[in-house]
Amino acid sequence: MSLESRRSFIKKAGATGLTFWLGLSYVKGASAPVISTAKSLTPFIKIDASGITIFNPNPEMGQGSYQAVASMIAEELEVSLDQITIKNTSGEKEFGAGQWAGGSSTVREGYLTYRKIGASAKEMLVKAASQTWGVSPESCTAKEGKVLHAATNRSLKYEELAEAASLVEIPKEPKLKDPKDFKMLGKAVKRPDIPLKVTGKAEFGIDADVPGMLYSSVERCPVIGGTLKSFDASAAIKVPGVVKVVSAERVIGKYSSTGVAVIAKTYWAAIQGRKALKIDWDTKGFETFNSSDYENKLRALSKEEGILDKQKGSVDLPVNQVVESFYETPMVAHHPLEPMNCTVQVKGKKVEIWTSTQVPVSVTGPGMMGSMPAILGINPEDITLHAGFIGGGFGRRLYFDYIVEAINVAKQVDSPVKVVWSREDTTTQGPFRPMTFSKMTGGLSEKNQLVSFQHKVISPGFMDSAMPNWDKTKLDSMMTEGISSQEYDIPNMKNSFVFADYHVPMAAWRSVTSSTLAFAHECFIDELAHKAQKDPLDFRIDLQSTNTDTKRVLKKLREITNWDKPLPAGKARGVAQWDFFAGLSAQAVEVSLAKNGAVSVDKVYVVIDLGTVVNPDNVKAQVEGAVLMALSAAIHPAITLKNGVVEQKNFDTTPVTRMSEAPEVIVEIITEGTKIKGVGEPGLPPFAPALGNAIFALTKKRLRKLPLEIEFV
């Protein structure tokens, strides 16, 4: 930043008091901070007379970014977490493109950037103090929010140095701390959001309370793909408390559909009004759609050649033994416990929004998941967002369809309106994790070496769901995620993708397509190991030709499970690993047979590979959660459509893991990885295949379909 622009900025900041903002533009994936111009200033640290504030641009949805971001900055700034105020950002322009949460990216992509932001500010504060005292910066130290000059026993608080520090040039390459001196990073520091969450004080999107607020419940076409033809609100408007009934469009990716919103003085009245609506839907032929027919279509499409994902050697060479299998996985819903909701006030051109979102940046302008203002034809400058704590994201809140719809409702009334989806709305309206079917082919040599491997994915596509003009003959690489990047050294390989047309909105679900493809891939590796008469864990280790991260992780798993020690009779275990964009983990699942013949999932061992760890206790929590989410999807009914309508409505028909079902989860963290890897998602993909493989070891039944068709305790 030039001195000129800095001064003009300080002048601006000065209007709100004595303020020091550190401006470093946060560039996603950047390894070094980019010194910004005033125009793209992205301040993450604010120091003024009232104290030190650190801004968290990665929305907190349970993954721990609220602490992680603050810790990475505070560690280098030399302040403790109880000396600072943490604020979540809300898509404000000055905080830049990184304002979103997903892809296990907060630490994976931000580790060095956030530390450099803290380190730069510390150097500037030290320099300001040294200039004040007329001593060398080297003779000063920063500690606990103060700069000290030991020789003369002088000290100044950061708050006192803020103004002078704002005039110091931003260091281009701030010196980072030696990890051995870390006070917070790598340690199980208590999360500062937790006291708010155990006292009911944490404000989630649904807790927005705007004076004069009305409430709305929206009836949407039960047949997915259908939309509004006409409606009769004459009975609804007579329900006491109902104020107005309007139609409102919801847009998600290439899909749009119009529903009927009942606006009332209380949410209860809105629900009663909604029940009294008479609606004629245009179901566009989708009213005859059944998931079972679509599954048959996917099976038939598996005979097609498909679009190439990756090829190596030749899979047409003769082999001693060919093994073929077909795996099937279903759609599932995200089930965040906070139902979809959004509160909006429209005043003229101005739109003010209160909600829970994983993509504040896209709600206020162009960003990670596109631009909501562009879809609505609103000037980004006219949008103000208040982003709350998120009551569960899991990918669902990467999509802003519920915000678009709420704005379309609020446009038609003078008061602010809170639109709250019921649980049934949240479950039945999508978007969903896509189903993937997998045709697997393997070839073993005479010496039982795995010499060829093919994974063909048959599924609908994310890109087709997201974009109206997606070229369906192109590879949708999100649908083949991970299948060509496992560290198995197999000389001949061919992976491909067959696109299947669909009309249901698709969404990333924690660990995205790895959550289904790993099941097919890693169960099939297990099948090959058994065909080759090898131990399934050693088979995987032996397929690593070099010292890969995967090899280290599998060896650690071998060690912590006492792999060579046989389990007692009636118990068995299975293993799987998965290496994908978010990170790497390997798991062993222990199962046993209960008296009634049902399978009991007893214990899960997880090794997760990270290049570094910010909070080991939080890593454990994330892995425990990922395993239980994978368990839900592996054993409980999925989402299916009958006559175009989602059959499951609430937690009775699409259950999630409850306490009585939860197995013991043992987590081992490795930090010697070759790069910084993610935390939130990698604990998920290996679970379902490890469970399937354990069930095979226990019962000799090879289950190739999710949810697993066997009785569980």
Added chain:
Amino acid sequence: MKTIELSINQKVHRIEVDPEMPLLWAIRDIVGLKGTKFGCGQGLCGACTVQLDGQAIRSCQTPVGSITAKQKITTIEGTSRLEKIVQAAWIEHQVPQCGYCQSGQIMSATALLKSNPKPTETDIENYMSGNICRCGTYARIKSAIQTAAKNASKTVKS
């Protein structure tokens, strides 16, 4: 519409509502205590759990007109001795992730400890299995309840 008196956290609120309205919405939207959460609307997830005379109830399934002014409602914003011990145990074990279900979990756990001060692991599983945590914090909830039970008995002795 009817005038109803609710005693919430030892404070009396007079509200004008449809007596059929679930207690959940009266607490959140009329009285304005947002710590109690809406999860499923069918009594399946436990996010809306509050205590009525010390017993855990699902406020989404309880019509506000069915409650009398003499009955004592406690929400997460209430601050009983036992509740504070439970909250401290929740912090010690770093239970919450997203945190949305935790008000309900804590209200259920406190009600459990009131009726069963020394629950076994099976008691905890049986009692708490009505409360869903989508983030999967169950192991920590179990440990926190055991810690709270221990600390509550200590406090009583001293």
